[in-house]
Amino acid sequence: MITPTKGISPDRCLLxxxxxxxxxxxxxxxxxxxxxxxxxxxxxxxxxxxVSFEWFVLALDMLYGLGVVELHQDLLVARRVHAASAQR
Structure with missing residues (x-):
């Protein structure tokens, strides 16, 4: 589901x-x-x-779980994270 599988094409996987x-x-x-x-x-x-609306919402949930998007005052906002600051 998150990555392509035999049943889910690459352009439709959640990533x-x-x-x-x-x-x-x-x-x-x-x-x-x-x-x-x-x-x-x-x-x-x-x-x-x-891609159904439900699949779109699942993809949004995944992005939110990864910390890539946020909801601010009813607006979706993409978080901009630089690779250098994400290193541990």
Whole structure:
């Protein structure tokens, strides 16, 4: 589910959908705006595998769990973390 499997294509796994969501968050957006932009981005880039709203929410949950997105005043915000500061 998180990574591609025999039953889940690479453009539909949660990591790929999460990355596609992050591409839509160059500025803070509502969940509805991010969903609409993701759908149109996938069509423009010829990703025809279906992604339901539930799958979109699962990808958002994964991104939130990884600490990559936050919700501020009803807007999704991508956290910008530099690789050097993330080292332990």
């Amino acid at each position: 790929a959908v999460g990355a596609q969501i992050l591409l839509q968050l160059e500025e803070p957006r509502t969940v509805s705006q991010a969903w609409a932009r993701l759908k149109s981005w996938r069509l423009e880039n010829k990703h025809f595998s279906p």
